[in-house]
Amino acid sequence: MSRYLRYSLLTLVWVAVAAYIVFAGSAARRVRLSKKVGSMEIEVVDSSSQGHLVSAAMVRAWISHSGIKTLGTAVDAVDLTAIEQLIARNGFVDKTAAYVSYEGTLHITISQRKPLLRLLTDGMNAYVTGDGYVFAAPRASSLYVPVVTGSYRPPFPASYVGSVRGHIDHRLREIDDRIAELERDKYPLYRRELENDRNISALRRMRLKRQWWRLEGSQEFDARVDALREKKAELRRSYRYRSIVIRQQIEHIAAQQEAERRKQKKLEKSYEDFMKLLTFVETVEDDDFWRSEVVQITAQTTPSGALEVELTPRSGRYTILFGRLDDVERKFDKLLRFYRSGLSSIGWSEYRTIDIRYNDQVVCKK
Template sequence: MWGGLALLVLSIVLGAMQRKSSAYVSDIVVAIEPLEQGNFLISEEDIPKLLEVRFAQPLTTFPVGEVNIERLERVLEEDPFVKSAEAYVDAQNRVHIEIVQRKPLLRIIDNNDLNYYLDIAGEQMPPSTHYAARVRVVTGNLPPYEAHIISRGDNLLADVFELNELLRRDEFLDALVEQIYVNKRGELILSPKIGQQTILFGRFQNAADKLQRLKDFYREGLAYKGWQAYESFDLRYAGQVVCKKR
């Protein structure tokens, strides 16, 4: 008796699994984690379109049993705005997709008019049609981007990325510096958000010391005359900030 009952239950379970496997995907439910300010580089509507292009037909035309979840996740993670993707199928045959976006950190505009972002890992990503990230801008004489150029650490692009990391770690400096320019000599020039001064930073060497001098000067030295009295601040000389008056 018990053996027959077990076979009946097994038959029912296998039948249900077979019916689910042959049933078609009923819907695609997309959830994208927003960036810190609530913005999106990629939209929920983009995801089904992206998958349709890669799989040559809409995902809802596939039986559930033919949906390769791992491949689907890999395809999504190839998108330049996607850091990670997780997918699963629920009891109603809906494919759920959860997206974590890449975070743009720097905007690069070089002398060849190449325009792109670097993310928190130092990897290149294109501008988004949905949102222009409000991050520090770097312009000027920069080497072309290539794979692992930041991790190599022997070039101006890596120097700029590391300088930006130092700025980000300090709330005052992060709020102060709006733009970085690289001149033909490979020297860095900073533009503050407040005032119209030029901050001559020089080469990346001794960056932490230069930034500390700049911070101390803004907090203490400028209290006497105010920033409007000066045209530029020069950090290239050890132990001092050389000011040029207007």
């Protein structure tokens, strides 16, 4: 077979394949345009033994109330993006994907967030994930996670949904903008201060010379000197007072800036304590003994703004004063040693509080 004949046959074959692909695509397109959605399948891919936050019935209700057309709608007319956005608006939904199969089945796959704990503090009812994402607890949620109660004030408002780090960064940027705005308020004062300094310098340079060409006598000259001296004294008092006022205004603005910087430090410290709380709960949950022993975690914000924790154990009617979430492993080791060498022989109902806040000692009260 000659080379040209072989090339011609190959060209015809590829033309035929391309034509078939175009024809098959057009046919599938026509079939898809005529096909309608006949069913809906919803799958929550990560439901676990902890329970679930979202169910297929909830998703069906959301779609039904939203007015988005699904069943009986042409396959290509279903607004899949709107469905995904509708589901993703719920903070406890991590990821969602929607597509319609060739047979006309609407598939919706949902991945829910995995909370680490539930906050029931200071008017708040929210779940928090291990990476610091917070969302309101759904009404019909059935999820078993540790519950943190008490008067603790977390570093975000009760209505907030989203990354706590993101909220903190947003607040820090707002404070930075406020500090910059206050700095701009200083500029007119700096200009006034500079002008006042120039006036004081000019005042020092003010001199009088005897006007010989007018045959000015000593008495007339002395009178002019006295008048200038009085004028300079009056201006000096005025400039000094103005300098004090301007400096006070600048210092007042600087004090406001310093107060804003203290807010930033307080925010960062509050976020640090919040993340320590998450780490603390993870430590409890990762240990089989403490996971079964700790029944309740009570968190509170001290007058100084620090976070302290109290624990309610399963083994007795006492309260464990854990204190600040520093040296967590050391405190648990100390408490466990006291369990083994102290309470096991004294009795589990002997004390009302067990205080492990202090170094190398356990303080008990009846």
